[in-house]
Amino acid sequence: MKCRVFACLLLCLLLPLSAFSADPLAAWQPKFDPSKAEYTYLLSTVAHPAIEGGTVGYRIRDRVWEESNGRLYVDYRPISQLGGEKDVLRKLQMGAIQGMLCSSVLAPNVSPRLGIVNLPFLIDSFAKLDQFRSNEELFREFGADADKKGIKVVDFTGYGSYGWATKTPVKSIDEAKQQLFRIAQAPVNVDLYKAWGFQFTVMPWADVPQALQTGVISALDHTPIVCNITKKFTVAKAYTSIDYAQGLYVHLMNKRWFNSLPEDLQQILLTAITEESVKVRALTEKQQLDQIAAAKANGIVFNQLPVEEKNKLVELAEPVVQKWAKEIGSDYLDKVRTALQ
Numbered sequence: 001m002k003c004r005v006f007a008c009l010l011l012c013l014l015l016p017l018s019a020f021s022a023d024p025l026a027a028w029q030p031k032f033d034p035s036k037a038e039y040t041y042l043l044s045t046v047a048h049p050a051i052e053g054g055t056v057g058y059r060i061r062d063r064v065w066e067e068s069n070g071r072l073y074v075d076y077r078p079i080s081q082l083g084g085e086k087d088v089l090r091k092l093q094m095g096a097i098q099g100m101l102c103s104s105v106l107a108p109n110v111s112p113r114l115g116i117v118n119l120p121f122l123i124d125s126f127a128k129l130d131q132f133r134s135n136e137e138l139f140r141e142f143g144a145d146a147d148k149k150g151i152k153v154v155d156f157t158g159y160g161s162y163g164w165a166t167k168t169p170v171k172s173i174d175e176a177k178q179q180l181f182r183i184a185q186a187p188v189n190v191d192l193y194k195a196w197g198f199q200f201t202v203m204p205w206a207d208v209p210q211a212l213q214t215g216v217i218s219a220l221d222h223t224p225i226v227c228n229i230t231k232k233f234t235v236a237k238a239y240t241s242i243d244y245a246q247g248l249y250v251h252l253m254n255k256r257w258f259n260s261l262p263e264d265l266q267q268i269l270l271t272a273i274t275e276e277s278v279k280v281r282a283l284t285e286k287q288q289l290d291q292i293a294a295a296k297a298n299g300i301v302f303n304q305l306p307v308e309e310k311n312k313l314v315e316l317a318e319p320v321v322q323k324w325a326k327e328i329g330s331d332y333l334d335k336v337r338t339a340l341q
Helices: 002-019 052-067 085-094 112-118 126-134 136-142 144-148 187-196 205-214 224-229 255-260 263-297 307-328 330-340
Strands: 039-045 072-077 099-103 151-161 163-166 180-183 199-202 219-222 238-241 246-254 301-304
Touching: 039 052, 039 085, 052 072, 052 099, 052 151, 052 246, 052 263, 072 263, 085 099, 085 246, 112 136, 112 144, 112 187, 112 246, 112 307, 112 330, 126 136, 126 151, 126 263, 126 330, 136 144, 136 330, 144 151, 151 224, 151 255, 151 263, 180 187, 187 199, 187 307, 219 224, 224 238, 224 263, 246 255, 263 301, 307 330
Parallel strands: 039 072, 039 099, 180 199, 180 219, 238 301
Antiparallel strands: 099 246, 151 246, 163 219, 163 238
């Protein structure tokens, strides 16, 4: 009898806990029944919809459903529901999934040319990003090599401007050299941090929270949006705005699947992706300002390097740009530089 009473009490205690285990995607569930769709576009990303750049999949989903009269369902799966980026990219190339919002640090695995957005101090502001995207010739050439490999580069959204989240304020290159940075698993980033002469380690994103807490790393190369939304500022209380690159989610699509769609659905899908991506890029710029303001209100200190210090970083980074120009295409790099000047 006592065991039954204890079991009942335990169940009563556990039920409220399960009731409050919130589904982070509950607010994003479709307000329609997708089961009758003729075609499905399975779209994956690591992004969280709390980041504006990650909302675009839901915006595309709802618009395409309405404009196709329920014929095409965009089955959007954020927060790595379909696996890590490298695994998802392989699935995309094989056709097991149809689309992916791929982080710009991984995108060069499809085509080296996609790595141009990672080059330091090239596409380093929201304004230059808009210039780059609105130049149809540059954007067409951006995705031309991937297209030959069966992957369409349709558009992109983003997650803000890269800088340094640090446990102690960094206002100079010398102070930066005292930090141990976590950087993304991308060859361009490795070359850049070597050129700057900084201490760094390449680390999966999932390992970052514990590494910051335990002091394995003291600094993080990322954007204010991501650092604030993912609570990295609870440990790293300072941020230095470097703005050397824009973090992107590049919208990749399996070309063979796309070509199998009826032409009217192809047009509906491409138009929705393009127009919703434009809106979300504007929202991302506003979100960065809002997240910086929110972080400052919580005591996070934001710093800028002196002009001469930042110019030194630009100078040290130029050999990295020239090295990767060989992979990306020197003529294309020169064309982008001229257009953005």
